[in-house]
Amino acid sequence: MSRQAALDQVEATSSVSSETLVRVEGCTKHFRRGSEEIRVLEKLDLEVPKGEFLALMGPSGSGKSTLLNLMGGLDRPTTGSITVAGERIDQLSRPKLAAWRARHVGFVFQFYNLLPVLNAERNIELPLLLTHLSRAERKKHVETALEIVGLSHRQKHYPGTLSGGEQQRVGIARGIVTDPTLLLADEPTGDLDRKTGDEILDLLQALNRDHGKTIIMVTHDPHAAARSTRTLYVNEGRLRAEPVE
Amino acid sequence: MFNWLSQIVALTQFNIQTIWQRKGSSAAALFGIAGVVAVLVGVLSIGKGFEHAMQASGSPDTALIMRSGADSEMMSGLSRDETRIIADAEGIARNGDGALASSELFVIINVPKRSTGTDANVPLRGIEPEAFGVRDVDITEGRAFEWGKNEVIVGIGAAREFLGLELGGTIPVGRERWKVVGTFSAGGGISESEIWTDAGVLQPAYRRGNSFQAVYAKLQSAESFPGFKDRLTTDPRLNVKVVRQTDFYADQSVAMSSLITGLGTLIAGLMGIGAVFGALNTMYTAVSSRTREIATLRALGFGSGPVVISVLAEALVLALVGGVAGAGLAYFAFDGFRTATMNFQSFSQVAFAFDVTTSLLVEGIVYAALIGLVGGMFPAIRAARLPIATALRES
Ligand SMILES: Nc1ncnc2c1ncn2[C@@H]1O[C@H](COP(=O)(O)OP(=O)(O)O)[C@@H](O)[C@H]1O
Ligand SMILES: [Mg+2]
Numbered sequence: 001m002s003r004q005a006a007l008d009q010v011e012a013t014s015s016v017s018s019e020t021l022v023r024v025e026g027c028t029k030h031f032r033r034g035s036e037e038i039r040v041l042e043k044l045d046l047e048v049p050k051g052e053f054l055a056l057m058g059p060s061g062s063g064k065s066t067l068l069n070l071m072g073g074l075d076r077p078t079t080g081s082i083t084v085a086g087e088r089i090d091q092l093s094r095p096k097l098a099a100w101r102a103r104h105v106g107f108v109f110q111f112y113n114l115l116p117v118l119n120a121e122r123n124i125e126l127p128l129l130l131t132h133l134s135r136a137e138r139k140k141h142v143e144t145a146l147e148i149v150g151l152s153h154r155q156k157h158y159p160g161t162l163s164g165g166e167q168q169r170v171g172i173a174r175g176i177v178t179d180p181t182l183l184l185a186d187e188p189t190g191d192l193d194r195k196t197g198d199e200i201l202d203l204l205q206a207l208n209r210d211h212g213k214t215i216i217m218v219t220h221d222p223h224a225a226a227r228s229t230r231t232l233y234v235n236e237g238r239l240r241a242e243p244v245e
Numbered sequence: 246m247f248n249w250l251s252q253i254v255a256l257t258q259f260n261i262q263t264i265w266q267r268k269g270s271s272a273a274a275l276f277g278i279a280g281v282v283a284v285l286v287g288v289l290s291i292g293k294g295f296e297h298a299m300q301a302s303g304s305p306d307t308a309l310i311m312r313s314g315a316d317s318e319m320m321s322g323l324s325r326d327e328t329r330i331i332a333d334a335e336g337i338a339r340n341g342d343g344a345l346a347s348s349e350l351f352v353i354i355n356v357p358k359r360s361t362g363t364d365a366n367v368p369l370r371g372i373e374p375e376a377f378g379v380r381d382v383d384i385t386e387g388r389a390f391e392w393g394k395n396e397v398i399v400g401i402g403a404a405r406e407f408l409g410l411e412l413g414g415t416i417p418v419g420r421e422r423w424k425v426v427g428t429f430s431a432g433g434g435i436s437e438s439e440i441w442t443d444a445g446v447l448q449p450a451y452r453r454g455n456s457f458q459a460v461y462a463k464l465q466s467a468e469s470f471p472g473f474k475d476r477l478t479t480d481p482r483l484n485v486k487v488v489r490q491t492d493f494y495a496d497q498s499v500a501m502s503s504l505i506t507g508l509g510t511l512i513a514g515l516m517g518i519g520a521v522f523g524a525l526n527t528m529y530t531a532v533s534s535r536t537r538e539i540a541t542l543r544a545l546g547f548g549s550g551p552v553v554i555s556v557l558a559e560a561l562v563l564a565l566v567g568g569v570a571g572a573g574l575a576y577f578a579f580d581g582f583r584t585a586t587m588n589f590q591s592f593s594q595v596a597f598a599f600d601v602t603t604s605l606l607v608e609g610i611v612y613a614a615l616i617g618l619v620g621g622m623f624p625a626i627r628a629a630r631l632p633i634a635t636a637l638r639e640s
Contacts, residue, residue, distance in 0.1 A: 065634075066634075069634045074634045074637070075633070075634040095549075095550075098546050098548050099546060099548075101544065101545065101546040102545065102546025107544050107545070113537060113538070113637075115538055115541070115542075117259060117262040117266070118259065118262075126255070126542070127545045127546065129248070129251055130252065130546045
């Protein structure tokens with residue numbers, strides 16, 4: 001990590017509260033591939049305070065996405081517990097977990113994962129269809145999200161007619177439109193050039209700093225990690241504060 | 246359970262919008278289903294048309310009297326004395342000229358079919374003047390035959406199907422040829438497949454002396470039938486069976502229409518299996534080409550139930566469009582299409598029109614929906630079962 005990046009982090013840490021939002025305790029995750037068992041995470045512990053912008057780094061295949069998916073309720077750990085905002089999510093049934101995700105998590109994906117048949121506005125509206133909000137309320141939320149990501153002028157555009165950076169802004173707007181407890185981003189700049197990636201990072205940083213969003217971001221770009229308030233490294237199934245050389 | 250419905254609506258809308266993006270594979274499934282429905286409806290309309298012709302032939306207040314033990318007019322025989330006793334029986338309607346009972350002769354002649362040029366059996370019926378009071382018949386072309394002359398009139402169905410039966414044509418009777426002086430309609434009934442002449446001239450031509458084969462009697466009302474039947478069957482001078490005309494034709498049509506219906510159902514069933522695989526393939530493609538999108542939606546919190554239902558709904562929409570297209574095709578191609586077929590009971594040809602009824606159209610569309618649902622089921626379940634994390638990795 002460069003000196004400047006380290007300084008940036010220290011400076012940004014000020015908005016982090018002392019309240020723990022995500023607590024991962026003794027988490028192990030194994031996958032089966034045929035007869036082979038792949039041990040990805042081993043008795044991993046992690047606490048993410050409310051208001052943090054955490055970056056997860058580590059070599060490819062080290063289990064960064066696996067850890068993120070566990071915290072987002074997309075998958076369940078083999079052993080161990082995961083508590084988010086006081087709720088044990090590792091024990092929820094699949095339907096309960098789906099409802100939980102709808103209420104508490106916003107996802108941002110590397111390849112945006114927008115639905116090509118829906119325009120920007122309707123893509124962003126998708127998570128709101130899982131709430132009780134009326135059409136008018138949904139419209140208002142979508143407009144606010146579009147404004148935050150700076151895409152109000154593109155609301156009727158279809159993903160195919162938007163640039164990569166714009167698509168990722170739509171992706172982020174969709175991630176925040178329900179005002180989720182937690183925003184999870186898996187390599188959000190992985191498919192973007194440096195300049196566009198920087199703009200997306202500016203946006204994520206602003207969401208964290210100005211809107212108090214708790215963000216966990218997977219990246220293998222140190223430049224991106226430098227924007228976070230804390231960086232942890234996944235290695236051989238565990239988390240470390242420093243990269244392994 | 247909250248907002249299940251709105252999830253389903255949103256996902257289904259989204260799925261249906263993607264049908265366009267997969268025009269090729271969607272069209273293949275659609276045409277497959279349309280074809281199956283067209284064949285099903287088309288074939289069943291033959292059975293319906295045949296049934297309709299047979300039903301239109303009968304009237305519940307008309308009785309057919311044959312010798313006891315005879316299943317058809319061809320096998321029956323009645324003497325002049327017997328037919329007189331029958332005509333005098335109580336219960337028969339009367340007009341100014343007397344009882345509405347026609348003693349008739351029924352023979353089969355060979356006439357070439359227009360379509361193939363090969364000979365087929367056509368009924369030639371000898372009638373008495375009362376026949377026109379017993380049945381509802383209209384001369385459509387030419388005139389009625391003159392009594393005592395070697396002249397015939399031809400039902401419009403027979404005139405259409407056979408060579409030489411048009412107005413001015415001739416038919417072979419023994420070594421002579423008799424002239425066609427008119428054509429007639431009979432409300433779409435089986436009489437339209439027959440040739441009629443004077444029983445008095447037909448008897449000597451076929452050396453029948455003074456005998457007949459059946460008596461057709463118009464009763465005072467449909468309710469008079471049971472009493473009328475009892476009187477004749479218990480009359481010691483007679484040895485006859487009495488059947489309501491409607492029952493007689495219904496019995497005759499059963500064999501044929503169940504054959505056609507069975508055959509049609511079999512063909513459509515086999516084609517249906519093919520169409521199910523077509524739909525299955527289309528929906529698997531649809532689902533796998535959207536693996537990441539479905540995973541994304543489920544990551545956002547959409548339930549797997551709504552995903553299954555929305556994929557099924559998509560298959561259903563595809564199938565219904567195909568079904569409606571197929572049913573429409575069958576309607577425009579087959580409804581009213583005229584043909585003739587063998588009536589196994591009388592071993593003669595019956596002319597009739599394909600009848601694409603509303604219920605057949607509905608049946609066809611329901612069948613299409615079933616094909617769609619069966620074809621969509623497994624892909625839908627696969628879509629819902631995909632582990633989200635795994636599906637998101639595939640890009
Ligand atoms: N669903 C799965 N089934 C089998 N193996 C998996 C699955 N998900 C991840 N893995 C394996 O777990 C390891 C970590 O994967 P991942 O968390 O995606 O790594 P990263 O995001 O750090 O690149 C890899 O070896 C990967 O092949
Ligand atoms: Mg990854």
